[in-house]
Amino acid sequence: MALDVAIACLKAVVMLLIALQVMAMGVYFERKVSAIIQDRIGANRAAILGFAGQGIVNTLVADPLKFLLKEDVRPAGADRFLHTLAPLAAVIPALGAFAVIPFGDVLEIGGRTINLQAASLDVGILYILAMASLGVYGVVLAGWASNNRWSLLGGIRGSAQMISYEIAMGLALIGVVVTYDTLDLQEMARRQGELIWGWLPAWGILSQPLAFLILFAAGIAESKRIPFDLPESESELVSGFFTEYSGAKHLMFMMSDFVEVVLVAALVTTLFFGGWQVPYLGREGFHFPWGTAIALPSLVVAILQILSFSVKLVFFTWLQIVIRWTLPRFRYDQLMRLGWKGLLPLSLLNVVVSAALVLLREGRT
Amino acid sequence: MSIPLFLIFAALTVASALVVIIHRNPIYCALGLVSTLFLLALLFLGLEAHMVAVLQIIVYAGAIVVLFLFVIMLLNLQVEERAMVPRPLIAVAAAGGILLGALVLVGIAQTPLAAPVPVHADYGGTEPLAERLFTTYLLPFELTSLLLLVAIVGAVVVGKRRA
Amino acid sequence: MTPISWYLALSAVLFAIGTVGVLTRRNLIVVFMAIELLLNAVNLSFVALARGLGSMDGQVIVFFVMAVAAAEAAVGLAIMLQLYRLRETLNADEVTTLRW
Numbered sequence: 001m002a003l004d005v006a007i008a009c010l011k012a013v014v015m016l017l018i019a020l021q022v023m024a025m026g027v028y029f030e031r032k033v034s035a036i037i038q039d040r041i042g043a044n045r046a047a048i049l050g051f052a053g054q055g056i057v058n059t060l061v062a063d064p065l066k067f068l069l070k071e072d073v074r075p076a077g078a079d080r081f082l083h084t085l086a087p088l089a090a091v092i093p094a095l096g097a098f099a100v101i102p103f104g105d106v107l108e109i110g111g112r113t114i115n116l117q118a119a120s121l122d123v124g125i126l127y128i129l130a131m132a133s134l135g136v137y138g139v140v141l142a143g144w145a146s147n148n149r150w151s152l153l154g155g156i157r158g159s160a161q162m163i164s165y166e167i168a169m170g171l172a173l174i175g176v177v178v179t180y181d182t183l184d185l186q187e188m189a190r191r192q193g194e195l196i197w198g199w200l201p202a203w204g205i206l207s208q209p210l211a212f213l214i215l216f217a218a219g220i221a222e223s224k225r226i227p228f229d230l231p232e233s234e235s236e237l238v239s240g241f242f243t244e245y246s247g248a249k250h251l252m253f254m255m256s257d258f259v260e261v262v263l264v265a266a267l268v269t270t271l272f273f274g275g276w277q278v279p280y281l282g283r284e285g286f287h288f289p290w291g292t293a294i295a296l297p298s299l300v301v302a303i304l305q306i307l308s309f310s311v312k313l314v315f316f317t318w319l320q321i322v323i324r325w326t327l328p329r330f331r332y333d334q335l336m337r338l339g340w341k342g343l344l345p346l347s348l349l350n351v352v353v354s355a356a357l358v359l360l361r362e363g364r365t
Numbered sequence: 366m367s368i369p370l371f372l373i374f375a376a377l378t379v380a381s382a383l384v385v386i387i388h389r390n391p392i393y394c395a396l397g398l399v400s401t402l403f404l405l406a407l408l409f410l411g412l413e414a415h416m417v418a419v420l421q422i423i424v425y426a427g428a429i430v431v432l433f434l435f436v437i438m439l440l441n442l443q444v445e446e447r448a449m450v451p452r453p454l455i456a457v458a459a460a461g462g463i464l465l466g467a468l469v470l471v472g473i474a475q476t477p478l479a480a481p482v483p484v485h486a487d488y489g490g491t492e493p494l495a496e497r498l499f500t501t502y503l504l505p506f507e508l509t510s511l512l513l514l515v516a517i518v519g520a521v522v523v524g525k526r527r528a
Numbered sequence: 529m530t531p532i533s534w535y536l537a538l539s540a541v542l543f544a545i546g547t548v549g550v551l552t553r554r555n556l557i558v559v560f561m562a563i564e565l566l567l568n569a570v571n572l573s574f575v576a577l578a579r580g581l582g583s584m585d586g587q588v589i590v591f592f593v594m595a596v597a598a599a600e601a602a603v604g605l606a607i608m609l610q611l612y613r614l615r616e617t618l619n620a621d622e623v624t625t626l627r628w
Contacts, residue, residue: 079392140431152438391555398564424598433605478531509592523603524605
């Protein structure tokens with residue numbers, strides 16, 4: 001009993017470590033990739049004993065230290081409790097959503113089969129939607145608690161945008177659920193290990209391409225990244241809804257931003273790109289379609305799967321950062337029009353077509 | 366759900382509900398409501414109603430209360446001078462509420478309830494809920510979708526700014 | 529495992545709190561929130577009894593209650609928006625006449 005609790009805690013810690021490390025990589029990429037795209041070098045001056053590491057020390061050591069040591073300013077007239085609560089309300093659901101993301105298949109150690117997913121809920125995907133809904137509160141409270149007209153504007157716009165794109169995200173997820181016939185993310189990741197025509201891994205992107213595009217777009221809109229970052233719009237609203245935050249609270253908002261980037265990457269990876277799947281890697285080792293089989297111990301298989309998951313996470317985080325530094329931002333009415341008149345009908349269409357195809361497939365067999 | 370855990374959650378739920386009705390600032394009342402709804406979702410989890418618990422968070426805590434917060438912020442509602450009715454009426458209302466609660470509690474205490482029936486592993490999940498929803502309760506389901514459509518149209522029409 | 533009647537007792541207490549809220553608060557939005565408390569108390573009661581009887585019907589009813597509550601919240605808040613635009617106040621004591 002106590003061992004079960006310890007194992008569950010350990011799994012949660014591992015998942016958080018993976019998420020936070022990729023998030024740190026995301027922060028570094030943001031600086032470096034933006035620099036490369038804009039044909040400059042980026043911040044690389046801060047150094048420890050002469051070691052500057054191409055900007056790693058600057059972005060990952062000096063910057064957070066600066067934020068943490070800054071004075072915590074609370075604007076006059078701002079509600080103290082709400083002002084402090086808002087960053088927490090932004091970070092906690094974003095991190096909490098990682099509980100149902102699987103980072104490996106199973107680990108067979110000492111006679112136990114450990115499912116490498118922090119929390120095996122039977123309503124897995126709905127939990128992520130629930131955490132996304134709770135993430136709106138951080139924005140709304142930050143905008144209100146700043147006692148600042150521009151922050152309030154950013155907060156209201158931000159929350160309206162988030163709830164609009166939640167719908168498109170949910171409907172895109174329904175298409176995936178209909179295809180895999182389960183709500184549990186670990187089951188979906190496992191089903192993507194099957195081979196079509198004997199050699200092609202049945203990754204979700206092959207059966208639900210439209211859902212991938214909709215989910216990716218809606219996910220970027222949920223996390224208020226460019227091209228959907230009008231609530232934050234650095235050139236218009238200063239920092240939008242978190243203008244009046246400094247120091248550690250500002251760091252928490254930025255952290256929630258990057259954690260949501262990693263969350264969208266994790267979701268997209270798990271649903272459409274096999275999650276932790278390495279092509280042709282099963283629980284006992286590699287089984288290539290041309291007959292070769294390489295047996296591997298369970299620990300090595302698990303490590304390979306965790307590595308594969310991490311690599312895919314890093315790729316999609318990088319992709320979102322490149323998108324951020326390439327595209328201009330939407331105007332607010334264009335944004336809402338895209339969400340309601342563009343993505344929503346498309347995702348409904350996706351649901352109908354997926355359901356029809358599933359019925360046809362089941363009718364045939 | 367074990368008894369100590371239930372008692373903790375129940376105490377927190379009652380405290381949050383009291384914040385909703387007592388606090389003068391409407392935003393704090395809304396936050397109290399979120400807290401109450403979230404704790405109720407946890408209680409639903411303790412009753413093995415997983416689907417309903419997650420739906421509670423998505424629909425109630427994540428959408429309805431956000432709507433409340435929106436309206437409070439759009440209208441810029443401040444703390445009011447006369448947030449509650451005059452003192453004597455509060456006393457009467459409180460007495461009435463306590464009486465109502467006491468009556469129901471006495472009724473509950475006097476009703477012998479059998480021990481909870483052991484349920485299959487899938488209880489509270491998506492499939493049993495969907496099976497009920499689309500067979501026995503199909504008509505209310507369709508009517509509810511119609512009701513939601515009417516509510517959307519009604520809300521848009523009622524809330525429009527009259528030019 | 530807590531007895532189901534304890535859940536019903538909690539539901540009764542929440543219902544009483546909600547009733548007192550509806551009766552004592554003057555801000556219409558807070559009254560609306562107290563009404564949501566009432567609905568949730570009943571939801572808890574339904575789910576607890578559903579578990580006690582081992583049937584899913586109680587949870588289906590909770591599903592419907594949630595949908596109806598969402599519809600009601602949307603329309604009710606729209607009405608309050610319009611009321612505020614007309615009367616500049618949402619205090620129940622001041623919106624007592626149908627016309628000026």
